[in-house]
Amino acid sequence: MHRIPPAPLLLGLVGLIPFLWGAATYLNGDLQAWGAARLGPRFVGPYIQLFYGSVILSFMSGVLWGFAARADGGQAATGYVLSVIPALWAFFMTGGGPVAAGTNLIFGFAGLLLLDAAFSHWGLTPPWWMRLRLLLSVVAISCLAVGVWL
Numbered sequence: 001m002h003r004i005p006p007a008p009l010l011l012g013l014v015g016l017i018p019f020l021w022g023a024a025t026y027l028n029g030d031l032q033a034w035g036a037a038r039l040g041p042r043f044v045g046p047y048i049q050l051f052y053g054s055v056i057l058s059f060m061s062g063v064l065w066g067f068a069a070r071a072d073g074g075q076a077a078t079g080y081v082l083s084v085i086p087a088l089w090a091f092f093m094t095g096g097g098p099v100a101a102g103t104n105l106i107f108g109f110a111g112l113l114l115l116d117a118a119f120s121h122w123g124l125t126p127p128w129w130m131r132l133r134l135l136l137s138v139v140a141i142s143c144l145a146v147g148v149w150l
Helices: 006-014 017-027 029-039 045-068 073-083 085-093 098-121 129-149
Strands: none
Touching: 006 129, 017 029, 017 045, 017 129, 045 073, 045 085, 045 098, 045 129, 073 085, 073 098, 085 098, 098 129
């Protein structure tokens, strides 16, 4: 097993804050009221998760595009095509209300994990990539599930 370098691990964990905050404010009415009063209503509950989840799926499209640039020929073309899927998913699948959008983001992050695995299998990612992506994906999906199923 390859150890995740401290900087990507720390930045990845910090990047989970909006998902964790959204879940916490969904579960705790007092915290939600405090956050809505101080930060605004779109920065609590599922609303912050939905917006941030769309941003992260789009960001990850760019990351995958960068990995595709390491490939050649048909593999590069396939990588570029696959890399745009998370951003397009976020764009087309996050309407229809918070439950539908949250559900679609869950599927988007699960699909992204499959794309991460493909890029890793092709040797285009760092050796620690899947350990980091699995950790971050499990937390993000779990937090989104709070807004969808609780």
